[in-house]
Amino acid sequence: MTAAPAAGGMRATGREGARFRVTPRLRGRELLLLSVVAVALVLGSVSLGATRLLRSALLNGGSPPDDLVVLAGQGLLTIYIVALFLVHAALVLAGRRTDQILLPTMGLLGGIGLLLMIRLPQDLAGRFGGLAQTQLLWLVIGLTIVTVLAVAVRNDVWLRRYKYTWAAVGVGLLLLTFVLGRDINGARLSVTIGPFSGQPSELLKVILVVFLAGYLSENRPLLVEESTKVGPFRLPPLPYLAPMVAMWAIALGIVIVQRDLGAALLFFAVFLLLLYVSTARFSFVVLGLAAFVLGAGLLYFVFDHVRTRIDIWVDPFADPSGAGYQVVQALHAFARGGLIGTGLGAGLPSVGGQPPIPALHTDFPFAALGEELGLVGILAVLGLYLVLVQRGLRIASAAQDEFRAILAAGLSLVIGVQAFIIAAGNLKLIPLTGITLPFVSYGGSSLLANAVIVGLLIALSERTREPLPPPRRPGRIRRLLDRGAA
Amino acid sequence: MFLAMLYAFLWLVVRALVRDLRSAAREPTIELGRLVVTASPSGEPAPGTAFALDAITSLGRDVNNSIVLDDEFVSTTHAALTYRGRAWYVEDLGSTNGTFVNGSQVDGLSPLAFGDEVQIGQVRLRLERARA
Numbered sequence: 006m007t008a009a010p011a012a013g014g015m016r017a018t019g020r021e022g023a024r025f026r027v028t029p030r031l032r033g034r035e036l037l038l039l040s041v042v043a044v045a046l047v048l049g050s051v052s053l054g055a056t057r058l059l060r061s062a063l064l065n066g067g068s069p070p071d072d073l074v075v076l077a078g079q080g081l082l083t084i085y086i087v088a089l090f091l092v093h094a095a096l097v098l099a100g101r102r103t104d105q106i107l108l109p110t111m112g113l114l115g116g117i118g119l120l121l122m123i124r125l126p127q128d129l130a131g132r133f134g135g136l137a138q139t140q141l142l143w144l145v146i147g148l149t150i151v152t153v154l155a156v157a158v159r160n161d162v163w164l165r166r167y168k169y170t171w172a173a174v175g176v177g178l179l180l181l182t183f184v185l186g187r188d189i190n191g192a193r194l195s196v197t198i199g200p201f202s203g204q205p206s207e208l209l210k211v212i213l214v215v216f217l218a219g220y221l222s223e224n225r226p227l228l229v230e231e232s233t234k235v236g237p238f239r240l241p242p243l244p245y246l247a248p249m250v251a252m253w254a255i256a257l258g259i260v261i262v263q264r265d266l267g268a269a270l271l272f273f274a275v276f277l278l279l280l281y282v283s284t285a286r287f288s289f290v291v292l293g294l295a296a297f298v299l300g301a302g303l304l305y306f307v308f309d310h311v312r313t314r315i316d317i318w319v320d321p322f323a324d325p326s327g328a329g330y331q332v333v334q335a336l337h338a339f340a341r342g343g344l345i346g347t348g349l350g351a352g353l354p355s356v357g358g359q360p361p362i363p364a365l366h367t368d369f370p371f372a373a374l375g376e377e378l379g380l381v382g383i384l385a386v387l388g389l390y391l392v393l394v395q396r397g398l399r400i401a402s403a404a405q406d407e408f409r410a411i412l413a414a415g416l417s418l419v420i421g422v423q424a425f426i427i428a429a430g431n432l433k434l435i436p437l438t439g440i441t442l443p444f445v446s447y448g449g450s451s452l453l454a455n456a457v458i459v460g461l462l463i464a465l466s467e468r469t470r471e472p473l474p475p476p477r478r479p480g481r482i483r484r485l486l487d488r489g490a491a
Numbered sequence: 492m493f494l495a496m497l498y499a500f501l502w503l504v505v506r507a508l509v510r511d512l513r514s515a516a517r518e519p520t521i522e523l524g525r526l527v528v529t530a531s532p533s534g535e536p537a538p539g540t541a542f543a544l545d546a547i548t549s550l551g552r553d554v555n556n557s558i559v560l561d562d563e564f565v566s567t568t569h570a571a572l573t574y575r576g577r578a579w580y581v582e583d584l585g586s587t588n589g590t591f592v593n594g595s596q597v598d599g600l601s602p603l604a605f606g607d608e609v610q611i612g613q614v615r616l617r618l619e620r621a622r623a
Contacts, residue, residue, distance in 0.1 A: 034507055037503065038500065038503055038504065038507075041496065041499055041500045041503060042500060044496055045493060045496030045497060045499075045500060048492045048493050048496055049493040049496075052492060052493055105507075106504055106507060106508070109500070109504075110504065113497075113500055345494065346494075349493055378493070378494060378497075379494075381494055382494055382497065385494070385497040385498060385501055386497075388501050389501070392501070392504050392505075392508070395508060396508075399508075399511065399512070399515075402515075403515070
């Protein structure tokens with residue numbers, strides 16, 4: 006008689022209990038991988054310091070170098086490694102069955118970036134002390150974001166339900182920053198609005214994925230339906246495609262106004278990929294690529310800055326000390342690196358105290374890595390991005406529903422595509438676009454946005470193999486008695 | 492040295508990924524359990540039929556149930572089998588003629604072990620482990 010309500014009550018409290026009860030769960034694989042990361046970074050730092058000492062001994066006749074590498078580099082790196090292990094400890098205490106590979110991979114990429122920032126001239130950029138201090142600060146804030154998201158996000162309703170709100174927030178943020186950026190000069194803006202002043206498109210890429218995931222998972226059946234025919238292509242009912250195209254057009258329009266071609270390319274690629282991931286219709290991709298070729302051709306003739314970029318790409322040696330300067334220098338850097346590189350700290354002969362590539366810390370870290378670690382090294386770095394993408398797709402394939410699947414796939418593909426765009430740009434495989442190398446490049450907004458991505462991915466990866474907790478656990482004897490009595 | 496560590500890291504990660512994929516390739520084939528029809532006077536479903544079970548399986552005469560039992564003593568939505576934690580439970584959904592486990596009537600939610608026999612109307616079904 007009372008069994009049913011009692012069981013119901015137990016079930017409710019059981020669920021509440023499960024939500025708030027925290028049992029630490031060891032994350033052995035993550036610990037092992039993080040240890041390897043720590044050893045790698047310490048070795049890298051030692052190698053960097055040794056190279057620096059040797060070089061300064063050769064150049065200055067024995068006087069110790071006064072740059073940051075030897076003075077404070079170890080300290081910064083120690084702080085970073087400690088921060089990584091603190092994140093690990095927090096995840097262990099949170100006790101969720103989540104992914105253990107994303108954090109070490111992100112940590113290694115961030116550490117490589119930090120090593121690079123330590124050995125570059127410190128006055129390149131940076132609001133808080135030098136280049137490396139600022140980068141470390143952003144890395145630590147990013148790791149905090151990862152921790153908070155990975156521990157706290159248990160539920161995706163706040164992302165799923167408010168997809169149009171998110172889209173509006175993204176566009177609003179972009180417009181706001183755009184307007185403010187015009188009214189106030191850059192420096193004041195960066196102080197007042199903080200991290201998001203730099204590149205709002207970095208944050209927008211996350212929001213775009215959230216919106217697309219929400220929209221596509223909801224309307225997937227309608228999109229697969231073929232009711233409209235355009236030539237040989239069968240298209241879904243046009244009204245259902247409109248919000249997506251509008252979102253895409255708004256994002257694209259704004260980045261074109263802001264002349265941020267890299268972000269435009271990234272958004273479009275992610276848009277197409279997610280459309281394909283969710284519908285498995287190759288016709289969308291063909292159509293999208295056709296639109297891309299058309300749009301690119303149009304942009305080439307309409308916008309000067311697009312034409313300049315493509316001309317540089319076609320022949321950077323036409324103006325090697327002017328327009329093509331950075332690309333030519335990057336190619337030389339790769340050439341100097343060769344197969345195994347010059348060694349950490351041994352690359353990049355500076356020109357008048359500055360590295361030959363002005364935007365080395367933001368747009369060309371891949372060229373710097375190519376010089377110092379060689380082909381072998383940059384292949385490893387690309388491998389790390391591949392690992393991130395693989396984890397994301399794996400999380401997507403194990404996801405409970407379509408929204409989570411598309412979200413996980415989209416988030417990881419954003420990182421992968423972005424890494425591809427800038428790496429290929431550095432290598433002159435595609436025209437160079439100003440976009441950051443995720444986790445490696447200097448820059449707050451980029452690091453924070455990518456940290457949000459990793460944090461969400463870790464949260465999404467939670468394995469909930471048993472969807473319903475047991476309603477009650479009667480003792481073995483009681484069960485036998487029950488059965489005997491009945 | 493740094494490069495060697497990079498590749499050591501990659502090797503460890505790839506090994507972990509391959510293991511993960513291997514175990515994932517094994518996982519989806521695991522059924523939670525099977526329900527085998529042992530007696531069915533109406534012949535629908537036929538005795539000997541085996542149903543692979545989802546985590547939530549509803550049984551009844553209505554065509555929208557996971558397992559349709561076309562027997563005149565079975566209610567439209569008769570009973571539900573749920574897999575919670577690591578065990579099966581059977582729940583009577585307010586049926587006219589009741590649900591019985593090993594001959595005793597189910598009152599509310601009741602645990603179900605492998606080998607137990609459930610009677611719904613005139614249909615008897617036995618819960619079995621999934622075939623490996």
